[in-house]
Amino acid sequence: MMDQKLFANRVQSEVASRLQGLFPQMPYDDAITFTAGSPAENLFPKAAMQQAYLDAIAAEGAHTFQYHTVQGPVELRERLADRAMKRHQIQDIDADNVMLTAGGQQGIDLVAKLMLNRGDAIVVEAPTYVGALSAFDMYEPTYYEVPLEADGMAVDQLEDLLKQHPEIKLIYTVADFHNPGGVTMSLAKRRRLVELANQYNVMILEDTPYRDLRYVGESLPTIKSFDTEGRVIFLSSFSKILMPTLRTGWLVADQSILTQLYKLKEANDLEVPNITASAINQFMAKNDLDVHIAGLTSEYAVRQQAMVQAIKDELPDGVTATAPEGGFFTWLTLPETIDTTALLYDICTPQAHIAYVPSKNFYAYKNHSNGMRLNFTGLTPEQIQDGMHRLGTVLTAAMTVTTN
Amino acid sequence: MMDQKLFANRVQSEVASRLQGLFPQMPYDDAITFTAGSPAENLFPKAAMQQAYLDAIAAEGAHTFQYHTVQGPVELRERLADRAMKRHQIQDIDADNVMLTAGGQQGIDLVAKLMLNRGDAIVVEAPTYVGALSAFDMYEPTYYEVPLEADGMAVDQLEDLLKQHPEIKLIYTVADFHNPGGVTMSLAKRRRLVELANQYNVMILEDTPYRDLRYVGESLPTIKSFDTEGRVIFLSSFSKILMPTLRTGWLVADQSILTQLYKLKEANDLEVPNITASAINQFMAKNDLDVHIAGLTSEYAVRQQAMVQAIKDELPDGVTATAPEGGFFTWLTLPETIDTTALLYDICTPQAHIAYVPSKNFYAYKNHSNGMRLNFTGLTPEQIQDGMHRLGTVLTAAMTVTTN
Numbered sequence: 152m153m154d155q156k157l158f159a160n161r162v163q164s165e166v167a168s169r170l171q172g173l174f175p176q177m178p179y180d181d182a183i184t185f186t187a188g189s190p191a192e193n194l195f196p197k198a199a200m201q202q203a204y205l206d207a208i209a210a211e212g213a214h215t216f217q218y219h220t221v222q223g224p225v226e227l228r229e230r231l232a233d234r235a236m237k238r239h240q241i242q243d244i245d246a247d248n249v250m251l252t253a254g255g256q257q258g259i260d261l262v263a264k265l266m267l268n269r270g271d272a273i274v275v276e277a278p279t280y281v282g283a284l285s286a287f288d289m290y291e292p293t294y295y296e297v298p299l300e301a302d303g304m305a306v307d308q309l310e311d312l313l314k315q316h317p318e319i320k321l322i323y324t325v326a327d328f329h330n331p332g333g334v335t336m337s338l339a340k341r342r343r344l345v346e347l348a349n350q351y352n353v354m355i356l357e358d359t360p361y362r363d364l365r366y367v368g369e370s371l372p373t374i375k376s377f378d379t380e381g382r383v384i385f386l387s388s389f390s391k392i393l394m395p396t397l398r399t400g401w402l403v404a405d406q407s408i409l410t411q412l413y414k415l416k417e418a419n420d421l422e423v424p425n426i427t428a429s430a431i432n433q434f435m436a437k438n439d440l441d442v443h444i445a446g447l448t449s450e451y452a453v454r455q456q457a458m459v460q461a462i463k464d465e466l467p468d469g470v471t472a473t474a475p476e477g478g479f480f481t482w483l484t485l486p487e488t489i490d491t492t493a494l495l496y497d498i499c500t501p502q503a504h505i506a507y508v509p510s511k512n513f514y515a516y517k518n519h520s521n522g523m524r525l526n527f528t529g530l531t532p533e534q535i536q537d538g539m540h541r542l543g544t545v546l547t548a549a550m551t552v553t554t555n
Numbered sequence: 556m557m558d559q560k561l562f563a564n565r566v567q568s569e570v571a572s573r574l575q576g577l578f579p580q581m582p583y584d585d586a587i588t589f590t591a592g593s594p595a596e597n598l599f600p601k602a603a604m605q606q607a608y609l610d611a612i613a614a615e616g617a618h619t620f621q622y623h624t625v626q627g628p629v630e631l632r633e634r635l636a637d638r639a640m641k642r643h644q645i646q647d648i649d650a651d652n653v654m655l656t657a658g659g660q661q662g663i664d665l666v667a668k669l670m671l672n673r674g675d676a677i678v679v680e681a682p683t684y685v686g687a688l689s690a691f692d693m694y695e696p697t698y699y700e701v702p703l704e705a706d707g708m709a710v711d712q713l714e715d716l717l718k719q720h721p722e723i724k725l726i727y728t729v730a731d732f733h734n735p736g737g738v739t740m741s742l743a744k745r746r747r748l749v750e751l752a753n754q755y756n757v758m759i760l761e762d763t764p765y766r767d768l769r770y771v772g773e774s775l776p777t778i779k780s781f782d783t784e785g786r787v788i789f790l791s792s793f794s795k796i797l798m799p800t801l802r803t804g805w806l807v808a809d810q811s812i813l814t815q816l817y818k819l820k821e822a823n824d825l826e827v828p829n830i831t832a833s834a835i836n837q838f839m840a841k842n843d844l845d846v847h848i849a850g851l852t853s854e855y856a857v858r859q860q861a862m863v864q865a866i867k868d869e870l871p872d873g874v875t876a877t878a879p880e881g882g883f884f885t886w887l888t889l890p891e892t893i894d895t896t897a898l899l900y901d902i903c904t905p906q907a908h909i910a911y912v913p914s915k916n917f918y919a920y921k922n923h924s925n926g927m928r929l930n931f932t933g934l935t936p937e938q939i940q941d942g943m944h945r946l947g948t949v950l951t952a953a954m955t956v957t958t959n
Contacts, residue, residue, distance in 0.1 A: 153785055153812050154756055157724050159672045159694075162815050170821045188622075195617040204608050213599040216798035218592075253657060253824040260823050264693065268563045269673065285822040289668065290563075320561050352558055381556050394620035398828040408557050411566050417574045418689040419664050419823065420657040424802040427828065 161289050169285045173512060175495060179504040183538035186506050187529035188330070188479060190391050194447055199438050200394065200430065206437070207429035215426050221413050223251040223423030227432040228401075234440075235403050238363070240376035241385065250409045251423045252416070255360050255388035255400035260286040262321070262356050262384055264415050265408070267292050272319040274312060276304050278482070278513030278522065280330050280358065283323055294515035295319065299329060301473065303336025306343045313351040321354050326374055328361040328478025331513050331524035335476055338371050345377040355383045360391050360400075361478035363444050366452035368476045381405035389431065391479070392444050397427055448477075457532035458525070458539070465536075465543035469550055479528045489549055490520040498549070503541040565693050573689045577916060579899060583908040587942035590910050591933035592734070592883060594795050598851055603842050604798065604834065610841070611833035619830050625817050627655040627827030631836040632805075638844075639807050642767070644780035645789065654813045655827045656820070659764050659792035659804035664690040666725070666760050666788055668819050669812070671696050676723040678716060680708050682886070682917030682926065684734050684762065687727055698919035699723065703733060705877065707740025710747045717755040725758050730778055732765040732882025735917045735928035739880055742775050749781040757786070764792045764804075765882035767848050770856035772880045785809035793835065795883070796848050801831055852881075861936035862929070862943070869940075869947035873954055883932045893953055894924040902953070907945040 155163075174186045208215050222228070228246035235241040235249070252258040259282070267273065267290035275284065277296035287294075295312050298305045304324055313319055324344070326336035336344075348355050357374045375385040381404070388400035402412065416422075434440075458481055462472045466483070473482045485491065491509040499505050510522030527535055559567075578590045612619050626632070632650035639645040639653070656662040663686070671677065671694035679688065681700035691698075699716050702709045708728055717723055728748070730740035740748075752759050761778045779789040785808070792804035806816065820826075838844075862885055866876045870887070877886045889895065895913040903909050914926030931939055 153758065153809065157670055157756070157758060158815065159668065159670055159675070161672075162669060162818065168818055171818065190621075192617045192621050195620045197612065197617045197620065200620065201609065201612050205605065208601070208605050213596045213601045216599045216601065216604065216800045217594075217596050218794075218799040256825045257823060264563065265566060266561055266563055268565075271563070282822075282825065285818075289819065289822050352561070354557065354561055390622075395622040396620045396828050396830045398824065398826070405556065411562065414566065414572055414575065414689075415693065418686075418693050419661060420802065421660045421686065422802075424800050424828070424831065426800045427831070 161291055169281050169512060173508055175500050175506050177500065177506055182504045183530065183534050184506040185525040185538060186508050187526045189529060190395065191528060194450060195394055196438065196443055200434055203430040203434035206433040207426060211429065215429060219422060219425040221417050221422045223425065223428040224432055227428050230432065230435050231401050240372045241403055244403060247406055248403055250402040250412055251428055252400045252402060253420065254390060254398045255358065255386055256282055256286065258386040258400045258402050259283050259358065261412050261415050263287050263290050265411055266320050266354065272316055274309065274319055274322040275515055276324060278331050278510060279323065280325055281512050284515055296515055299332045299334060301334055303334060303340045306340050306347065310347055313347060319353055321356060322348065323356045323358065325358045327359055328364065328475055330361065330478065331480050331482055333473035333475035333478065333481040341371065341374045342377050344374055345383065348382045349380055356386060357383055358386045360388045362387065363392050364448055364451060365477035366448055366455045375403065384408065397431060399427060399431060451528050453532060454527045454530065454535060457535040458527035461536050461539035465539040467543060467547040467550055470546055479526050481525050481527060483523050483525065485521045485546065486550060487521050491523045492520060494549060498545055503545050505538050505541050565695055573685050573916060577912055579904050579910050581904065581910055586908045587934065587938050588910040589929040589942060590912050591930045593933060594799065595932060598854060599798055600842065600847055604838055607834040607838035610837040611830060615833065619833060623826060623829040625821050625826045627829065627832040628836055631832050634836065634839050635805050644776045645807055648807060651810055652807055654806045654816055655832055656804045656806060657824060658794060658802045659762065659790055660686055660690065662790040662804045662806050663687050663762065665816050665819050667691050667694050669815055670724050670758065676720055678713065678723055678726040679919055680728060682735050682914060683727065684729055685916050688919055700919055703736045703738060705738055707738060707744045710744050710751065714751055717751060717757065723757055725760060726752065727760045727762065729762045731763055732768065732879055734765065734882065735884050735886055737877035737879035737882065737885040745775065745778045746781050748778055749787065752786045753784055759787045760790060761787055762790045764795050766791065767796050768852055768855060769881035770852055770859045779807065788812065801835060803831060803835060855932050857936060858931045858934065858939060861939040862931035865940050865943035869943040871947060871951045871954060874950055883930050885929050885931065887927050887929065889925045889950065890954060891925050895927045896924060898953060902949055907949050909942050909945050
């Protein structure tokens with residue numbers, strides 16, 4: 152039995168288990184869970200990806216399976232550079248500006264490892280992606296939170312923070328179809344964010360796993376597209392637009408940054424798995440990723456519509472919901488008297504057989520208890536309607552009790 | 556351009572690029588490089604592994620490609636627990652004691668992340684595996700070095716260190732066919748190491764990537780097999796015995812330790828790639844890994860013999876070489892007047908068209924300049940003979956010059 156005194160501080164802190172127990176047990180035949188962050192399996196291009204693995208092995212033979220390099224195949228990085236220029240408005244980049252990572256998660260971890268000494272200051276949205284907090288936690292930073300508004304991070308409050316705390320180094324943001332908030336940052340705020348980063352000498356990590364999954368409205372330029380000083384590190388992933396098991400994400404950044412990040416990746420896990428990266432390259436060579444994504448968005452759009460309608464039809468007054476134009480999630484804000492963690496375990500799970508992720512998990516200091524994240528891409532429109540009806544009934548009762 | 560002041564201390568230190576530039580450019584048709592740490596590609600079970608990928612997809616369908624869990628498939632962990640009991644003498648474990656990692660490298664990184672605050676003390680062998688140093692560096696530890704002897708780490712010196720520095724938390728060792736040292740730790744020292752760990756309340760990380768690749772002599776019990784207090788974390792990998800691109804290693808440890816390590820892995824990269832782990836599981840179900848390994852050892856044994864003979868035939872007096880019974884490497888110690896880094900770049904590469912890895916890379920403080928690591932598994936016996944003849948000629952000349 153290991154003496155706990157031998158553990159590092161980072162695993163002794165209370166927050167070190169943010170990712171544990173997010174999803175309650177639901178052993179009911181009629182369970183409807185809004186918890187998932189997983190893409191719909193029936194939309195995976197299974198046959199094409201199987202063929203891509205075979206093509207990768209055929210192309211390289213036994214060498215497919217050898218050690219390669221920390222960077223991984225240049226062909227795939229070229230494709231992603233092209234994609235970043237065409238779809239994400241990032242100018243004048245090539246394969247040398249693209250770094251492959253073990254999912255988006257490793258991208259977040261490596262940027263944190265690059266920048267954060269213990270106690271260093273970082274800005275996150277409130278709420279924010281729980282996996283990002285779990286990565287940042289390991290470097291024991293000081294968090295500053297900026298509230299999320301209907302058009303994204305409250306940039307005026309951000310500026311106040313940057314003025315008060317010149318020690319802030321990094322801003323982490325999910326600008327498109329926020330996880331968990333469901334909102335999208337406005338064009339004006341994207342520009343402003345880059346101006347503030349320039350003015351106050353901070354870096355921005357723009358995390359965009361859902362960016363290609365827009366169901367209504369027009370795409371906005373990335374924050375990175377306004378970057379003239381190399382201050383924005385752009386992060387994307389194949390997990391939501393292709394398949395999670397590929398565990399492949401990518402960063403777009405200045406070469407001087409990637410040079411450092413490659414050293415950190417080598418220390419972490421030596422290199423990208425060549426067979427996986429080569430299979431993705433073969434998939435992209437023989438299939439149109441955008442056609443595949445169009446198939447996803449047309450199916451997910453129906454589910455998003457069902458969620459928007461169910462929010463209107465089923466939720467009581469006093470509950471506000473964000474209106475997602477894409478991505479996986481919507482966010483509910485309840486009266487402050489309601490604790491969504493207690494509600495989940497006391498009533499929703501055992502009685503209504505529904506589940507969501509309670510808000511406190513998405514705040515750096517776990518100090519917001521009256522919100523919840525709802526996924527709508529993992530359920531049929533009928534399940535969404537049924538589950539939201541049950542949720543509306545629970546919330547109406549809970550809000551009656553607590554206001555009496 | 557990122558302001559360098561925004562970088563964390565860990566990337567600013569001089570040692571942060573241990574893995575960069577290890578292998579010199581060798582643009583010569585007659586080049587012979589003893590640098591490699593890669594297994595021989597012609598021995599990869601290409602067809603069987605391709606079939607294993609297909610079998611994995613057939614068994615699980617589209618779900619193969621979904622998110623799974625941080626632990627990965629229980630079937631593979633069961634197989635590895637069985638293997639650890641049968642071949643590595645570890646008692647009374649099951650799948651819950653086995654953790655899959657992104658290669659052995661991530662296993663080292665995660666153990667470091669579990670235990671090391673900045674400045675914490677760790678013992679490494681001198682020389683030691685450069686990738687381990689690169690992982691440890693990121694947590695900014697204080698290194699204490701114990702010399703490597705013909706029968707492994709100098710445990711008497713280790714005890715002196717443990718007495719003098721009660722703050723030491725972790726001992727890292729490669730007991731079987733050391734990289735880069737080529738030596739194997741004796742049975743007596745393995746027992747003693749566990750006794751010292753118990754007495755001084757430290758943990759041991761036993762790294763065994765080469766353990767299954769023995770060419771002469773009898774296998775010794777693992778250090779972990781003597782562990783009665785849960786102080787030894789056993790680490791192995793598929794990179795050398797199957798294929799590097801799988802990027803799959805595994806740890807065997809007490810559950811209380813793995814519980815913490817899983818949190819750290821989730822923060823790093825969320826989970827094991829299910830398709831890879833499932834393919835390895837299918838490979839192991841339908842092929843006998845030990846038969847495959849026997850094929851590797853019979854071919855590598857010929858090369859090891861050629862190296863042993865070439866050392867006898869070609870090297871001048873005053874050069875000592877370790878006698879590896881397995882693994883990938885032998886280690887040469889030259890007179891202290893010789894700087895092997897200068898020799899490599901001034902003479903061996905440009906004139907003799909041979910390369911090795913100079914010793915300084917394998918020392919925590921880069922302060923040993925008269926050794927070199929030679930790989931013998933990546934070359935034919937004829938190449939080994941030819942390359943060692945050239946090296947002997949260079950060394951004879953260099954030692955004549957420096958002793959005059």
